[in-house]
Amino acid sequence: MKKLLVIGSFLVLLVGIQFLLSKFFNPYLIQIIVLIGINLTMSTSLNLINGYTGQFNLGHAGFMAIGAYSSAAFSVFVHPILISHLPFVPESILKPMLFILSLGIGGVFTAISGLAIGLPTLRLRGDYLAIATLGFGEIIQVVINNMDSVGGARGFSDIPEYSNFFWVFMIAAITLWVVGRLTRSAKGMELLAVREDEIATVSLGISSTRVKVTAFVIGAFFAGLGGGLFAHFFTYLHVNSFTFLKSVEFIVMVVLGGLGSLWGVVAATILLTILPEALRAFSEWRMVIYSLLVIITMILRSKGISLKNVFARS
Amino acid sequence: MSQFLQQLINGLAWGSIYALLALGYTMVYGVLRLINFAHGDVYMVGAMVGYYFARWMAGGSSVPYFLLVLAVSMIACALLGLLIERFAYRPLRNAPRLNALITAIGVSLFLEYFGQYLFGADPKFFPSLLPTWEVFNFHGVILNNIQLVIFIVSFLLMLALRYVVLKTKTGKAMRAVSFSHTASYLVGINVNRVIAWTFAIGSALAAAAGILVGLSNPKIDPLMGLVPGLKAFVAAVLGGIGSIPGALIGGLIMGVAETLVAGYLSSTYRNALAFIILIVILLVKPTGILGKSTQEKV
Numbered sequence: 001m002k003k004l005l006v007i008g009s010f011l012v013l014l015v016g017i018q019f020l021l022s023k024f025f026n027p028y029l030i031q032i033i034v035l036i037g038i039n040l041t042m043s044t045s046l047n048l049i050n051g052y053t054g055q056f057n058l059g060h061a062g063f064m065a066i067g068a069y070s071s072a073a074f075s076v077f078v079h080p081i082l083i084s085h086l087p088f089v090p091e092s093i094l095k096p097m098l099f100i101l102s103l104g105i106g107g108v109f110t111a112i113s114g115l116a117i118g119l120p121t122l123r124l125r126g127d128y129l130a131i132a133t134l135g136f137g138e139i140i141q142v143v144i145n146n147m148d149s150v151g152g153a154r155g156f157s158d159i160p161e162y163s164n165f166f167w168v169f170m171i172a173a174i175t176l177w178v179v180g181r182l183t184r185s186a187k188g189m190e191l192l193a194v195r196e197d198e199i200a201t202v203s204l205g206i207s208s209t210r211v212k213v214t215a216f217v218i219g220a221f222f223a224g225l226g227g228g229l230f231a232h233f234f235t236y237l238h239v240n241s242f243t244f245l246k247s248v249e250f251i252v253m254v255v256l257g258g259l260g261s262l263w264g265v266v267a268a269t270i271l272l273t274i275l276p277e278a279l280r281a282f283s284e285w286r287m288v289i290y291s292l293l294v295i296i297t298m299i300l301r302s303k304g305i306s307l308k309n310v311f312a313r314s
Numbered sequence: 315m316s317q318f319l320q321q322l323i324n325g326l327a328w329g330s331i332y333a334l335l336a337l338g339y340t341m342v343y344g345v346l347r348l349i350n351f352a353h354g355d356v357y358m359v360g361a362m363v364g365y366y367f368a369r370w371m372a373g374g375s376s377v378p379y380f381l382l383v384l385a386v387s388m389i390a391c392a393l394l395g396l397l398i399e400r401f402a403y404r405p406l407r408n409a410p411r412l413n414a415l416i417t418a419i420g421v422s423l424f425l426e427y428f429g430q431y432l433f434g435a436d437p438k439f440f441p442s443l444l445p446t447w448e449v450f451n452f453h454g455v456i457l458n459n460i461q462l463v464i465f466i467v468s469f470l471l472m473l474a475l476r477y478v479v480l481k482t483k484t485g486k487a488m489r490a491v492s493f494s495h496t497a498s499y500l501v502g503i504n505v506n507r508v509i510a511w512t513f514a515i516g517s518a519l520a521a522a523a524g525i526l527v528g529l530s531n532p533k534i535d536p537l538m539g540l541v542p543g544l545k546a547f548v549a550a551v552l553g554g555i556g557s558i559p560g561a562l563i564g565g566l567i568m569g570v571a572e573t574l575v576a577g578y579l580s581s582t583y584r585n586a587l588a589f590i591i592l593i594v595i596l597l598v599k600p601t602g603i604l605g606k607s608t609q610e611k612v
Contacts, residue, residue: 056412058419120597127349127415128596131547135589138544142586244540248419255416287427294420298413299405 018166037168043253043269045222051260053215054195056130059137061246067224068231071106072159099162103228110224118216155238163233319455327461329569330468334523335546336561338516344492344556351418354543355425360521363387380443388518395517429536437535440528545588554605
């Protein structure tokens with residue numbers, strides 16, 4: 001009962017803010033706020049893989065691209081057919097249902113690709129995995145660039161605009177909730193065990209490959225949702241939005257927030273999404289500052305900026 | 315057939331450059347078990363130093379002048395390598411390996427974006443340090459002197475490296491450190507100094523690769539190191555990481571394979587090829603062609 005109340009009041013809050021935003025805020029501010037939500041989904045899902053499980057994924061933007069393109073393709077190619085077959089359903093109900101369907105398709109498709117990538121590569125040790133995932137991110141870009149049905153190098157345009165503050169933050173909240181709950185459960189402890197000492201974990205009879213693949217697939221699923229939200233907010237996609245640098249951006253969020261710290265990463269994500277906008281005047285310095293932040297964080301405080309790291313190494 | 319031979323020559327020229335870069339990766343990986351992501355950017359700095367030095371000298375094109383530019387750039391990058399090692403990697407010597415890897419990405423981004431600020435983001439055109447002519451033209455298969463210079467310089471540098479690693483005391487210490495830091499320390503090797511030497515030598519080789527690329531593909535820019543750096547790493551893995559002859563073989567295979575794919579299939583697949591090779595090699599033989607397998611112990 002209490003849970004329902006919390007969820008209900010959260011939804012009311014989201015709808016209220018959505019109403020206020022669309023009434024009183026300019027599109028630029030709305031865009032930044034929505035980007036914070038999308039980045040929260042992305043960094044939290046990466047945190048599950050990199051932070052909690054200790055597997056270094058350098059291709060998270062590749063997952064985002066798969067989610068964005070597959071859900072957008074579903075919206076563009078399948079929605080008109082569904083709409084024409086369901087004329088009796090009022091549009092105000094049909095549209096959100098279709099959007100959820102698109103997001104789900106994007107997420108599931110990305111999760112399947114995560115499984116396909118993860119099964120072979122997750123047997124590799126940390127740094128090899130990093131390079132393999134990086135390579136996967138690059139391959140995705142080449143593949144999308146050569147796929148003419150989704151626009152190829154011209155970009156994918158005319159995607160229906162469904163995403164808004166409400167959807168983006170609802171998905172972000174679900175991601176945070178799932179990752180937070182998962183990592184505190186017994187299954188989640190396996191993730192931490194693999195991060196802390198893989199050999200010891202295996203000797204306890206836990207299949208480390210299964211644990212790693214599970215984390216990878218769940219992380220990929222939420223990254224796919226993030227990509228779907230991204231596609232349906234900007235209504236235009238181009239592979240240049242999903243380069244290696246994008247993956248690095250998410251990694252910086254996770255590293256700065258503290259690998260395996262839920263709220264630290266949330267704080268870092270909000271900070272690092274607003275910071276570039278605040279530093280518009282010094283835009284050429286942005287990435288220089290980013291890179292120095294990463295180096296200095298790693299050297300001085302390898303656990304990130306969060307004050308309390310629940311699962312800190314002793 | 316003549317087209318195939320031509321592609322082969324071009325591929326071997328590219329492959330030699332990859333091999334020079336792969337040597338740096340393989341040496342650093344050997345002593346530190348670290349993928350030095352910044353290595354590709356050191357190669358960019360090498361090309362940039364060569365560009366600015368040559369422009370400042372304005373010495374036209376001759377062999378001694380080319381060698382001077384090469385030497386200056388190699389020394390500058392050796393110093394850069396020492397700086398990177400001292401300030402970014404040494405403080406993390408005892409930290410988890412993932413932290414060092416993230417730092418390496420940070421250093422790479424720093425060099426790229428500070429480079430963009432320092433050198434400007436627009437591409438520059440490397441001065442032609444050597445006059446170009448055809449060494450031979452056999453039924454349309456052309457080998458020009460630039461390609462010949464690439465072969466000769468990289469071959470000599472690899473011989474020099476082989477000499478350093480196998481015949482000198484520093485080289486012996488490097489091999490010891492790559493086995494075990496603790497044991498090397500116990501027998502009186504200054505581990506930090508050996509690692510610094512490794513970075514200096516690897517970075518100098520990267521600078522040489524940068525100058526050679528400047529000769530054959532004169533367009534240079536601050537982001538030029540990113541993709542070749544990654545491919546050279548793949549080449550190092552392909553040959554067997556930690557193995558110096560492996561880096562050579564991996565680099566040459568990579569260069570030839572890439573040129574053939576670009577020539578016969580489509581140049582858009584060129585960038586994907588390296589990573590497909592990587593994923594296949596990691597699945598089939600993760601130790602690479604010449605690598606030795608090691609058992610992970612508790």
